[in-house]
């Protein structure tokens with residue numbers, strides 16, 4: 001049988017903001033195992049970025065997404081797995097539909113749990129792409 005050629009995949013990842021905090025969870029997944037990462041996942045056929053972000057947020061945290069806007073895009077190859085992965089990641093900034101919602105952890109095999117972390121005091125280690133963004137001075141908060 002012919003071997004399938006690897007292809008780049010598209011992901012949508014959310015900076016969910018509340019006050020000066022951002023929503024992070026410690027990953028239980030082969031890429032970025034044990035690191036603190038943002039909610040998000042793979043874009044499905046026919047989805048808009050916002051639809052994908054809202055679906056992933058609900059699946060991973062039980063939270064309902066409110067207004068979202070485009071922040072930036074990254075293009076990264078992950079070599080840490082036996083099979084290299086290539087992701088184009090769309091980063092959105094989002095708020096919750098109701099800011100009083102409490103994050104759940106419906107996928108405990110993929111994440112240790114979600115919590116709000118102060119942007120000025122982020123936990124370590126951060127997922128590699130997020131770590132690179134923070135180090136480069138990236139700030140997801142709207143400029144006032």
Ligand SMILES: Nc1nc2c([nH]c(=O)n2[C@H]2C[C@H](O)[C@@H](COP(=O)(O)OP(=O)(O)OP(=O)(O)O)O2)c(=O)[nH]1
Pocket residue numbers: 011012013029031037038039040041042056076087089110127129130
């Ligand atoms: N979740 C998440 N993914 C990120 C971040 N930064 C980044 O480059 N990615 C990339 C690498 C991930 O493998 C890719 C897809 O996200 P994911 O692994 O959470 O995908 P998913 O929720 O669809 O997971 P699965 O159902 O396939 O297990 O996005 C981040 O901060 N959080």
Ligand SMILES: [Mg+2]
Pocket residue numbers: 039040041056060
């Ligand atoms: Mg995910």
